Amino acid sequence: MAAGLIAGLVVFVLASFVGVEVINKVPPTLHTPLMSGSNAISGIAVIGALLVAGPRDSNLSVILGLIAIVLATINVVGGFLVTDRMLQMFKKKEVKA
């Protein structure tokens, strides 16, 4: 179990470095879309919710999982759509310019 924790920590730290490298030097224009886009990605919690809500039971843990699915899906769907709506406007204007 402790080995699993360490492996997870390795993945976490390396992924953080990737995140820093990828995001660096973003023009201010894109800060809002970037924020709402990465916010949508944080809805990845939906996967955890799916796993927790997986068993065919109706105990508290499954119910909490189902609520978490609803909340995380709102986060994911709302986040990606709203980002797309914003970026669509940027695009339209670029075609013009």
Add this chain to the structure above:
Amino acid sequence: MSNFGSTGIELSYLIASSLFIIGLKRLGSPATARQGNTIAAVGMLIAIVATLLDRNVLNYEMILLAIAAGSVIGAIAAQRVAMTEMPQMVGLLNGLGGAASALVAVAEFWRLLDSGATVPLEATITTILGVLIGGITLTGSLVAFAKLQGIMPGAPITFGFQQPFNFSLLLIFLAGSGYLLVEPHNLPVFLGLVGISLVLGVLFVIPIGGADTPVVISLLNSYSGVAASVAGFILGNNMLIIAGALVGASGIILTQIMCKAMNRSLTNVLFSAFGSGAAAKAAEGSEGDKAIHSIDPEEGAMMLGYARSVVIVPGYGMAVAQAQHSVRELADQLERLGVSVKYAIHPVAGRMPGHMNVLLAEANVPYPQLCDMEDINPDLDRTDVALVIGANDVVNPAARDNASSPIYGMPILEVDKALHTIVIKRGMSTGFAGVDNDLFYKDKTMMMFGGAKEVVDKLVSEVKQL
């Protein structure tokens, strides 16, 4: 067979993680941003479908129902929200993500307790972390949402012994955590920890003033990523850890960019209750006999119409009044008269990083007309008229000249260097930092009082007659 299934899922997770990284990378450049968002969304879809194939996921009817419900609510919200309300929207979505992670932590802990097995130490640690970060993200985001939406006052809320109180709450949390590590089956203590996390989120955001909300939203965005990562630790799921870490890192970087733009440290933003005490004192002292010059839209239109160059400085006031389309029309009319028009965007104008860019894009303002602060400042002393629409602190010369001002050192748009400055504002109230603005009292500054949209609309009709 089941072995093959789990390998397939792991490989799908690898593909999804790669798509997230590519998507984020593309989100960083205007030409590829939309594509990047789509790529990230595809990654999310792959991750979700792969998880549904997990052989432990059996509860299909209920799960699909929950996904459908969330999708419908999310889609409707995304369609309905006005561009000016984007900061609230991101804040709220953030809170939901945090809530989901916290719920996953609680549910998994509950399952472990229910199974009657001994709870491993690391499971308890990760659960406590998940509850803490997820809970703070949830209530913190809700408070930020309420402040932005105007349900709660935007000014910092402080009370006596606030820091000691928060600190002791944190100590109680740590003590409770320690107890739970030894005795994981104690439900009241666990629920107490959940409660304290939620309270901490509220206490963390209420002392932060409206002008600092962009920083807070960005920081909470980072938290929601970390919360997802912790949920990944709890479930031993790399997909969650990777995606969460990516979001956590990007949120921290955006937060740093914001702080730099205000020349303040993150600690200062979080703990100084900026704009409450010191600012109120400064305002008292400076009232006195200062005179302001106010002009009506007719005169304003003349000044603008016969200028050679105009720089428009939008701020939160433009967003509140939904005046971006009127502003665009004014710029069009001025250009018709041969005036060169540019927009000067301060990095923290509005209530969220890049807020003004989004609004002006919505009004179809051409991309090259938007100038960042560093690019436009050298041009301002050659500008005939700087038109400030609902911006305040970001054009306050005190940030440059007055070492005793609470905002001293914050980079500003130097509109006071322009030949003339016109300020459209609802009244003489201070900005979100609560600091009086010397710009309004200068000889070459003309004030036009009124809501941004009405005033700009009047300007448009006056300019049309020139």
